[in-house]
Amino acid sequence: MSPAPVRFHDPGSTAYDFCRSALVRCPRCDRIAHFERTGRWKTSAPGEGAARPETRVICRSCGLARTMNGCCRPPLWLQAGTRHGELWAYDLAHLDLIRRFVAASLRERDPWYEHGRKMTLVARLPVWVKRARNRDEVLRTIDRMRASVTAR
Known part of the structure; x- marks a missing residue:
């Protein structure tokens, strides 16, 4: 049987359901890093266009902790x-x-x-x-x- x-x-x-945080390649050292899109929307200054979500990249290898105002994300790991x-x-x-x-x-x-x-x-x-x-x-x-x- x-x-x-x-x-x-x-x-x-x-x-x-999965896209708010991701494992990505660190822009500085090309090792594994954590990408996170927060639920907060930063208001843009007048004349800058639409507001975008705040994103954060954290790398434990090189210590990179960068907050970005935009929707772009580094390549997936x-x-x-x-x-x-x-x-x-x-x-x-x-x-x-x-x-x-x-x-x-x-x-x-x-x-x-x-x-x-x-x-x-x-x-x-x-x-x-x-x-x-x-x-x-x-x-x-x-x-x-x-x-x-x-x-x-």
């Missing part, structure tokens, strides 16, 4: 290429969600007629990530990305 399938139930998360495409995640929680989805042989979500979000984060993943034939390669890439965080 075959083993029981590993189940994954879609929690209904969207990319917006958790990104890796496969032969099918680019795989990326904002932080370890986002990476863990993708890993649980890819590793599952039985993927469940709420019925389409239920109220709530329809296009969740896992529903928007590229088709090559969802395919069972690419599962081993994607899981190896995810494990390699996770190791790059824990090794530092």
Whole structure:
């Protein structure tokens, strides 16, 4: 008899749930740093245009602690290429969600007629990530990305 399938139930998360903080490359030393977008909006001076959220980059390696007024963020730390495409995640929680989805042989979500979000984060993943034939390669890439965080 075959083993029981590993189940994954879609929690209904969207990319917006993870984008407020991210692991990024430090602009100064090119090591891992933490990026955070605060909920506060700084008011701009007259003639500067629209107000933007305040963002912060903190690096433990070189001691960089920079507050920026803008929406730009340094490149993500958790990104890796496969032969099918680019795989990326904002932080370890986002990476863990993708890993649980890819590793599952039985993927469940709420019925389409239920109220709530329809296009969740896992529903928007590229088709090559969802395919069972690419599962081993994607899981190896995810494990390699996770190791790059824990090794530092």
